[in-house]
Amino acid sequence: MNGHATDFVYSTLSLADRRKHGVFFSGPAWAKKILSGQKMARWQRFIDPSVGVGDLLIEVCNYLPLEGSSSKTIENWAERLVAIDLRKSFLDIAWLRIQALAVHRHSVEKNQTSDFVFRGLPKSFIVGDALTIDLNLRQHDCVVMNPPYQRIIAPTKSIVGKGKRSAAALHLEHVILQAPPGVGVFALVPDVLRSGSSYERFRREFRKIVDVSSFDPFGAFGNQADIDVAIFAATTKAPTCENQVAKVESAQDKNVGDFFDVSVGPVVPHRTPITGKVYGYLTAKNAVVGKDISLPEEFASYACRVEKGPFVIVRRTSSPSDRKRARSTMVTYSKELLVENHLLILKPKDKKVSTCRALLRVLNDQSTDEWLNNFIRCRHLTVGSLKQLPWING
Ligand SMILES: C[S@@+](CC[C@H](N)C(=O)[O-])C[C@H]1O[C@@H](n2cnc3c(N)ncnc32)[C@H](O)[C@@H]1O
Structure with a gap:
């Protein structure tokens, strides 16, 4: 001591x-x-x-x-x-x-x-x-x-x-x-x-x-x-557009975290150990923003947590100067997948594709960009910021 x-x-x-x-x-x-x-x-x-x-x-x-x-x-x-x-x-x-x-x-x-x-x-x-x-x-x-x-x-x-x-x-x-x-x-x-x-x-x-x-x-x-x-x-401090954010929040008392479990992709290339078992592998490079992934195109064999679709992935790197803050990709593939650490994973609690589609609408809404710009000023989206994101127009 x-x-x-x-x-x-x-x-x-x-x-x-x-x-x-x-x-x-x-x-x-x-x-x-x-x-x-x-x-x-x-x-x-x-x-x-x-x-x-x-x-x-x-x-x-x-x-x-x-x-x-x-x-x-x-x-x-x-x-x-x-x-x-x-x-x-x-x-x-x-x-x-x-x-x-x-x-x-x-x-x-x-x-x-x-x-x-x-x-x-x-x-x-x-x-x-x-x-x-x-x-x-x-x-x-x-x-x-x-x-x-x-x-x-x-x-x-x-x-x-x-x-x-x-x-x-x-x-x-x-x-x-x-x-x-x-x-x-x-x-x-x-x-x-x-x-x-x-x-x-x-x-x-x-x-x-x-x-x-x-x-x-x-x-x-x-x-x-x-x-x-x-x-x-x-x-x-409270964000500068505090009142504006508060207004959006009070109108929407639900948050993304009410419908989704949010986590960071577990694969850190060159650090995560490799095993013999091969899975589909999603990375910030191969997961095209705005597209659906129904079949993986890249494969890897890292020894870590795997995820099954449906889920939505969002790039962690995101700056207030980007046109869209939450750049997302829908994953409908239902077998095990590895996900790289540069991506956030949002898994619907009800396991439904329709809930993922509703999330894409929320993420693409302009008020989401405004909310994220006020809430998080750094160049990375966080698990916390996505969980607390208001469920706008879902
Ligand atoms: C100045 S010491 C202070 C430790 C403790 N906070 C204290 O007050 O006694 C800084 C500590 O930061 C750790 N450190 C250095 N770079 C770091 C990094 N990038 N991330 C996390 N820890 C780091 C070092 O190992 C060291 O233990």
Whole structure:
């Protein structure tokens, strides 16, 4: 629970390796500063998209309520916490520490002892890249972060700027652009993001999207990271055409998620293992937008979840400058299919082709483009945005 995890990681990894991936943990003192003055009860879930060994979530868990027993508390925390990191070993350590804290708090605050058996990682502790992952954020989520600070190449059209930029700004951008209104963001970032003239545009653009409650300098980070830091505290704003969106929503009290299960295609080429069994394979290249697929044209043998039609696939890549935000393809083929990770899968709960056709009408409606442009500003559609999409003219 205490500093041993950090000592262990720091003595195992070289400083060069830690610099390359920004492995400089907050420790309890920074974690307290980042979260000080926050009303924890305001938030339902806490998300650290670059969790390390969990220093920020540990601080959160110091405030989360306890249930009747340590195992019930851990069950509850597993539902309220989300953690991402590139390294599984960090997630394992973070989750172990969180469980140890639950047991410790039950012992100290409730005088309860238990022969506790540690559990494996919950589903919400994910090995992944925080710069591309869909966090599926919801209103009342609170993102806590001390992202990596090294300089990396910004993607095209980033509001952070061009060329090599602070990874911290790009991590913050990815979180904020995918967040619906009402998400809290508390981040320890390099002070240059607050004070540097090269980040002026970034600050200006951010203020359009979030209500910044504070962005204050806090001096040197210390711990071998020779850098001044600042703490950013903000909440994502309601979209600018708020009233217009609210009007559409109140007229339609059903959402796509009421009729469809939405998921991301599981095949990540070059990463998903291959087996001997061959299935039809849908990719962003072979699934033509606006067409029906009644027979697959490409085949592959990845070892992962397969899907049976009918369903609708929608391209994840989608920008507000595109003519259509939700570019879709109908799949009527009823045998097992593999689906690439660049596609979102919408499966009708009633398994009917007619429900899929109704969805295509919803996706092609102009108000859907307007709603998506207001709801999600980044260049990727998310599972959450499609689930919450109003069922307009279906
Ligand atoms: C500065 S440390 C902070 C860790 C933790 N949030 C804390 O406050 O102690 C950054 C962490 O981000 C992880 N990381 C680096 N790049 C990442 C990426 N692209 N996606 C997810 N995690 C990443 C590193 O492994 C490291 O654990």
